[in-house]
Amino acid sequence: MAKKATKSKPKPTKKGSTFKLSKQNKIILGSLLMLFSIALFFSFISFYFNWQDDQSLLSEFKDRNELAKNLLNKFGASISHIFMYKGFGLASLILPFLICITGIYLFLGLPLKALFKKWIWGLLFIIWISIALGFFATSSPLLGGLIGFEMNDFLQDYAGKIGVLLLLVFGLIFILVRLFEITPEGISSFFNSRKEAISTEFKASKERKAAKDNDTLTTSFDDDVPIILDTYTHKTEIPHLEKEDDLKDFEINTPEPEETLAMEVEQVIEEPEEIDILANKLVDDFGEFDPTLELGNYKFPTIELLDQHGVTGGITINQEELEENKNKIVETLKNYKIGIAQIKATIGPTVTLYEIVPDAGVRISKIKNLEDDIALSLAALGIRIIAPIPGKGTIGIEVPNKNATIVSMRSVIASSKFQKAEMELPIAFGKTISNETFVVDLAKMPHLLMAGATGQGKSVGLNAVLTSLLYKKHPAEVKFILVDPKKVELTLYNKIERHFLAKLPDSAEAIITDNTKVIHTLNSLCIEMDDRYELLKLAMVRNLKEYNTKFKARKLNPNDGHKFLPYIVLVIDEFADLIMTAGKEVETPVARLAQLARAIGIHLIIATQRPSVNVITGIIKANFPARLAFRVTSKIDSRTILDTSGADQLIGRGDMLFTQGNDVTRIQCAFVDTPEVAKIVDYIGSQRAYPDAYELPEYSGEDSGTSIDYNVSDRDQKFREAAEVIVIAQQGSASLIQRKLKLGYNRAGRIIDQLEAAGIVGPFEGSKARQVYISDMVALQQLLDNE
Ligand SMILES: Nc1ncnc2c1ncn2[C@@H]1O[C@H](COP(=O)(O)OP(=O)(O)OP(=O)(O)O)[C@@H](O)[C@H]1O
Secondary structure, X not given: OHHHHHHHOHHHHHHHHHHHHOHXXXXXXXXXXXXXXXXXXXXXXXXXXXXXXXXXXXXXXXXXXXXXXXXXXHHHHHHHHHHHHHHHHHHHHHHHHHHHHHHHHHHHOOOOHHHHHHHHXXXXXXXXXXXXXXXXXXXXXXXXXXXXXXXXXHHHHHHHHHHHHHHHHHHHHHHHHHHOOOOHHHHHXXXXXXXXXXXXXXXXXXXXXXXXXXXXXXXXXXXXXXXXXXXXXXXXXXXXXXXXXXXXXXXXXXOXXXXXXXXXXXXXXXXXXXXXXXXXXXXXXXXXXXXXXXXOOOOOOOHHHOOOOOOOOOOXXXXXXXXXXXXXXXXXXXXXXXXXXXXXXXXXXXXXXXXXXXXXXXXXXXHHHOHHHHHXXXXXXXXXXXXXXXXXXXXXXXXXXXXXXXXXXXXXXHOHHHHOOOOOOXXXXXXXXXXXXXXXXXXXXXXXXXXXXXXXXXXXXXXHHHHHHHXXXXXXXXXXXXXXXXXXXXXXXXXXXXXXXXXXXXXXXXXXXXXXXXXXXXXHHHHHHHHHHHHHHHHOOOOHHHHHHHHHOOOOOHHHOOOOOOEEEEEEOOHHHHHHHHOHHHHHHHHHHHHHHHHHOEEEEEEEXXXXXXXXXXXXXXXXXXXXXXXXXXXHHHHHHHOOOOHHHOOXXXXXXXXXXXXXXXXXXXXXXXXXXXXXXXXXHOOOOOOOOEEOOOOOOHHHOOOOOOOHHHOOOOHHHHHHHHHHHOOEXXXXXXXXXXXXXXXXXXXXXXXXXXXXXXXXXXXXXXXEOXXXXXXXXXHHHHO
C-alpha cells in the first residue's frame, strides 16, 4: 500500500508541469490571451462604426473576395456580431479587459485563484450594464445587445418598468458596496482627502514658486517632491480610512525640522572605593589569586588511562539489518492499514531511530497504540515509539541494534565538545541517538536524580559523572562527598581523599558508608551552606561564581573569613536504602540542600534502585528537575522518575533517558570500567596532595546530647513511666513507648530524646533500636534519684 502511494503520487505533478504549470507555457498562453484581448477590443470598437456595412457580409464569410470594414476584417466583424449584437452590447467591452487580465496573470505566473473572483464580478457587471442599457437606451437597442433587450423584456413582463428599475438600482448598490467597498463614511473621507490633496498641492506649488525665485539650482529637486505627492494622493483616492491616515502622516512629516537645543552631558567618573584601590594594588603586585597554586604542579589525568573498549572506527552500519527493520516496520503498519509516505533512519550506538511520515489522515494515536505489535514483529526488546517527535512533525520508532556499540569514556572525554566545554561542572554522559557527545553542566541542573533497576548501569553512570569532573577540574575547584551504603562501589575513590574529597572532622574514612554518619554529614553540609550564604551576604554577591571571581580579584579580605570556595558535589548511591532506615532524618536535610544549595555551589547527585514515591518524595522531586533513568522494571517506576513512560522499555547496559524538565533525550551512557577508574585515582593519588581532606563544619548531633532538651524540669510528665518501659523491655524504641503509653508519635519521639539526654538510651542507629544503657529498675531508680 505504501509503495502504491509513493508510486502514484508524482504522476499528477508531472502531467501538470507539461500542460498547465510549466513557466514557458504560461508565458506563451498569457501573451496569446493579451494579444487576443487587444484584437477583441479593437474589433468591438470598430464594430460600432461599421456594423451596418459589415452585417450583410457575415453570411459570406468564406468568400475571399468580400472584405469587411472592421479593423480585424471578417473575423472582427463576426466575433463582434456574436458578442455585441447577439450578446451583451456595449457591456461586451469589459470582456477584452477580463481576458487581458487573465493573460497578465498567466504571463507573470501570479496565483490564478484571485482571477476567479474577477471573472465572476466582471460577468455580473456585464449583465447589469447590458440590462441597464437595454432599459434606458430603448432607442438604440445595439447598446444593450440582444441579451440586454430580451432580459429587459422578460423582466418587465413580470415586474413592470418600476420593478426592473428598482432591481437595477439594487444591483448597482450591490456592486458598489461589495466590489468597490463604498460606504457613506468612505464617500465623506474621499471628499476630505480631495480637499486635503488640493490644499497640499496648492501649498506645494506655492513653495515651488518661492524656491524657483530663490534658487534655480534646487528647483529641479523641489519640483519632484510635489509630483510624487500628486500621484500618491491620486492613487489613494479610493476612500480607505487607513490610506487617509497615511496621507496625514505624510503631512506631519513635512514641517521644517525644529532647531534642537544641544546639551552637553558630563561624563560620570566613579570614584574608586578604598577597597578597590587596595585590591587593584594587590592584583598589580601579586597577580590574581590562583586557588590552584597550592597544588601548582598538579597534572590532570591523561587520556591514555582510559580504554578504547575495542571501539576504534565508530559505529558500523549493518545495511541488511536496516533494510530488514525498515521492511518489518512498513509491513506491520501496512497490516493495520497505515501507509507510510517517507521513512528515514538515524543510527546511534545502541538504537537506530526510524523516523516515519505516515500518509495524510493517519491518526498518531493509532501508531502509538501499535507499540507492542511493532515490538513483536521486530522481535526486539526496547522499542520506543515517540509520536510525534517534538519539533519535527514525524513519528520516531527506536529499534535496538543487534550489535550495540560500546561508547567508551575515552571517546567522550576526547571529544572536542567536552574538551571545549566552557562549563562550571561539565559532565559527559555519553552519546545521543544521533551519535553526538552529550555534555551538560551539573552547576546548571542543579541537582541530578538517577534511577535504574539493578545491573542496568547506574554505578557505571556515577563513575562517568565523577570521571568527567576529574578530567576537567583541579582539586582546588571541586570536592566530592561520597555516600556509599553498599560499601563497595565508591571505595576506590579513597585514594584521592586528600585531593578531591570532603569529610567531617575527626572522621577516619572520607567515603561514608554508615547511616548515622550520613545524617551527620548532611547536617554538616547544611551548616556549610548557611556559612557560605553568610559569606556571600558579606561579599554582597548572589552566587558562588561571583563570589569566587571577587575573591580572585583580591576584593575580599581573608582576615574577614573569606576564602576560595570550591564546588561541593554530594553523591548518594542507594538513596532508597537510606530513606528506609533513616526516613525524615535524611529527607529533611536533603530537601533543604536541594532547595537552597544551588547558589552556593553544593550540588546533589542521588541514585536509587527503587524510584518509588516513598523514596523520591514530592519535595525531593520538585527540587530535582534533572532526572536520569536507566532501565526500570515497570511503567510506574518510569513515571515516578521521568513523569512519563519509556524507561521501562530501555535495553539496559547503560541505555538511558535524560530529562531536564522538558523533552526526554535517549543517551547511551559512556562506559568506564573499574580498572580504568582505579588507574585514574592512582594517577591522581600519586601526586602531591593537600595535608588533609576538605574539612566540613563540625556538627554537634544528637549523640553529644547537648542539643536535646536537657533541663530536668522540662521533661515530659510520662518521662519516668517511659524510662521504666524501656528498661524493662531493654529496647530503646519510640514505637514501644507509643504503644505501651498510648502516646502520639511526636510526643514519644520527644521522650526518647529526653531519655537519650539523660543517658538512659544510646543514640539513634538507623533501623535498629537504640541501645539501653541501664540494665534494671534499681539502676534506673539510682540514676533518677541522683539527678
Ligand atoms: N554504559 C555501558 N556500556 C556498556 N555496558 C554497560 C554500561 N553500563 C553498564 N554496563 C554493563 O552492565 C553491568 C552492570 O552495570 P552497573 O554495575 O553499573 O549496574 P548497577 O545499575 O550499578 O547495578 P547495581 O544497582 O546492582 O549496582 C556492567 O558490569 C557492564 O557490563
